[in-house]
Amino acid sequence: MTESTSSAAAKQIQAAGVSIKDLRKSYGANEVLKGIDLEVAPGEVVCLIGPSGSGKSTLLRCVNLLEKPNVGTIHVGGFESTDPDVDIDKMRRKVGMVFQQFNLFPHLSALQNCTIAQTKVLKRSQADASDVARKNLARVGLDHLADRFPDQLSGGQQQRVAIARALSMDPELMLFDEPTSALDPETVGDVLAVMRNLAKEGMTMLVVTHEMGFAREVADRVVFMDGGVVVEEGAAEQVVSAPTQPRTKEFLRRVLDPTHIDIAE
Amino acid sequence: MAMTVRQRARVSRSVQYGLLALAVVLFILFADWASIGKAFFNWDSAVKQFPEIITLALKNTLIYTALSFVVGLSGGLLLALMKLSSVAVWRWIATLYIEFFRGVPALLVFIAFGFGIPTAFGVRFDIYVTVMLALGMVAAAYIAETLRAGLQAVPKGQLEAARSLGMPHWRAMVSIVIPQAFKIVLPPLTNEVILLTKDSSLVYLLGLAASQYELTKFGRDGITQPNAGLTPLVIAGACYLIITVPLGILARRFESRTAKTKG
Ligand SMILES: Nc1ncnc2c1ncn2[C@@H]1O[C@H](COP(=O)(O)OP(=O)(O)O)[C@@H](O)[C@H]1O
Numbered sequence A: 001m002t003e004s005t006s007s008a009a010a011k012q013i014q015a016a017g018v019s020i021k022d023l024r025k026s027y028g029a030n031e032v033l034k035g036i037d038l039e040v041a042p043g044e045v046v047c048l049i050g051p052s053g054s055g056k057s058t059l060l061r062c063v064n065l066l067e068k069p070n071v072g073t074i075h076v077g078g079f080e081s082t083d084p085d086v087d088i089d090k091m092r093r094k095v096g097m098v099f100q101q102f103n104l105f106p107h108l109s110a111l112q113n114c115t116i117a118q119t120k121v122l123k124r125s126q127a128d129a130s131d132v133a134r135k136n137l138a139r140v141g142l143d144h145l146a147d148r149f150p151d152q153l154s155g156g157q158q159q160r161v162a163i164a165r166a167l168s169m170d171p172e173l174m175l176f177d178e179p180t181s182a183l184d185p186e187t188v189g190d191v192l193a194v195m196r197n198l199a200k201e202g203m204t205m206l207v208v209t210h211e212m213g214f215a216r217e218v219a220d221r222v223v224f225m226d227g228g229v230v231v232e233e234g235a236a237e238q239v240v241s242a243p244t245q246p247r248t249k250e251f252l253r254r255v256l257d258p259t260h261i262d263i264a265e
Numbered sequence B: 001m002a003m004t005v006r007q008r009a010r011v012s013r014s015v016q017y018g019l020l021a022l023a024v025v026l027f028i029l030f031a032d033w034a035s036i037g038k039a040f041f042n043w044d045s046a047v048k049q050f051p052e053i054i055t056l057a058l059k060n061t062l063i064y065t066a067l068s069f070v071v072g073l074s075g076g077l078l079l080a081l082m083k084l085s086s087v088a089v090w091r092w093i094a095t096l097y098i099e100f101f102r103g104v105p106a107l108l109v110f111i112a113f114g115f116g117i118p119t120a121f122g123v124r125f126d127i128y129v130t131v132m133l134a135l136g137m138v139a140a141a142y143i144a145e146t147l148r149a150g151l152q153a154v155p156k157g158q159l160e161a162a163r164s165l166g167m168p169h170w171r172a173m174v175s176i177v178i179p180q181a182f183k184i185v186l187p188p189l190t191n192e193v194i195l196l197t198k199d200s201s202l203v204y205l206l207g208l209a210a211s212q213y214e215l216t217k218f219g220r221d222g223i224t225q226p227n228a229g230l231t232p233l234v235i236a237g238a239c240y241l242i243i244t245v246p247l248g249i250l251a252r253r254f255e256s257r258t259a260k261t262k263g
């Protein structure tokens, strides 16, 4: 994949912002999110970091309503997604989601993975959908593998197809939940490169990651969560290199220590 | 001298083969082959079964099976989706249905559809419709449980990924979850077809016109002919095997394929 082809294929991104106020979420008696406030400006890249079980995935999943918040409001683009009358499916078209486990559709080729929602949801013609899909597969450097099925692709390739699939819906916001945590180390770089390009093109991105190098280089802001609250947030460089809170320091010391084995959930 | 484990296993196996061979030899020596032949393998009687046993009886068995499978599959899918519904009433209805039709003999359902319901409601079903409903509704109960297991075996992330792309629930089910579930349940579903093929013999209860005979009825009719012996039933049985053995092989093929993609 070369930088020039990927940015040439990109079109103007219309980016949406996110505004989260006093978000609370419980599973039974277990309060997982304890009042989260978070603003993401259009075009901004925010990395969410924090120990396993701190509620990062839950927060991300609340933004596109895979989980239903108990309290609080979330605005995404022009939608108040916590409004009970909101058209969830319409809201979700604006929000791309990339999962740790890729979740590609195994019975469809890479191309079909990228076209199915276009034709069924956006009612694009098969030809138009294929054009868009190929453009986005080129954007992630995989147009030559369009006819492969997921089980014929490496983990890193699958994750890049998953990104292309989300991009094919022309989202205004992208959510990434530990997109590289399930990957072999040698394929992590390709996925991060795709995300870096996307950030450059002006996409709003909310990224849960343990890749501190990526966070420091690409993120505009880093948010550290622990125990269902935001403990510290600020400019990427500041939070990662000069954290002020003891819990942030402790977490970063463990993540950045090369001899420490982080057990991903 | 004590035997090793391997030696002991070999001796044990030889003894088993020996006993089996002895039984076969005794049977061959002492069986009354003349009367066995007359009863089961009468050439003249066999020839008389053809070609109708294929062009009529086998064909009708296939038609009855196919018709009831269509009803069983669509009904089963509907019931499986009801069983997984978030609306409790649907779940109750589906459970009730499944428990009922799995719990009563298919024969009773046939009698109900063949005689009970027509008398009670003053309706008259075509024979094909009766078979379709009676056999199909029983099949639906079994297939529903198979499909439910298949739907639940599709990872939750598939539905979430589809919903995240803006697909409504039903669309995500139709385009993403159900196709994958079908792949998973292909082997057990093939076994359902085998069971259905055999259960289609129950139509004999309904009183068939000659053109509606299927394999079992055709065979039973055949043995009433003078000197036919039981040969017509043997041929009918062989015809069932022509259908069911390839289906069994197919099911095993599907099974090993799913096992491979999983591993
Ligand atoms: N569907 C669920 N049901 C019950 N508890 C859950 C569910 N999802 C997450 N949790 C709990 O919520 C907490 C936060 O989980 P999660 O958001 O996945 O954390 P993170 O992504 O930061 O590791 C954990 O304690 C987890 O056990």
Ligand SMILES: [Mg+2]
Pocket (backbone or CB within 6 Å): A056, A057, A058, A177, A178, A265
């Ligand atoms: Mg998580």
